[in-house]
Amino acid sequence: MGLFDKKNCDICGEKIGILGNERIEQHDELKTKIRDRAGRYTYSLGLLVVCFSILVFGILGALEVIDNARIIVLYLSGYLMFQIITGIIIFNKLMKKY
Numbered sequence: 001m002g003l004f005d006k007k008n009c010d011i012c013g014e015k016i017g018i019l020g021n022e023r024i025e026q027h028d029e030l031k032t033k034i035r036d037r038a039g040r041y042t043y044s045l046g047l048l049v050v051c052f053s054i055l056v057f058g059i060l061g062a063l064e065v066i067d068n069a070r071i072i073v074l075y076l077s078g079y080l081m082f083q084i085i086t087g088i089i090i091f092n093k094l095m096k097k098y
Contacts, residue, residue, distance in 0.1 A: 043083075043087060046083065047080065047083060047084070050076055050083070051080065053076050054073055054076045057069050057072045057073050057076065058073050061073065
C-alpha cells in the first residue's frame, strides 16, 4: 500500500485520499456539535416542562381540584432550582477544564 493509495472511510464507506482524514475529523466535530446542541435543547425543554408543571399544579391547587398541590409545587420548584444550579456548576467546571 503506497502513500497515495485511497482507503475506505469507516463512517460512510467512500474512498478517501490524502485529505480524507481532515474530512473525517470534520465529521466527528459535526457530531460533537450536534450532540452538544441536542443536550442544550433537552435541558431547556426540561426546564420549560418543569415551569409549566409548577404553573398547572399551582392553578389546580388554588382551584382545590388537587389536594396537597403545595407539596407538588414545592417539590417541582426545588427540582427546578437543582437543575439550574447544577447546570451553572457543570458549565463553570467545563469552562475551567477547557
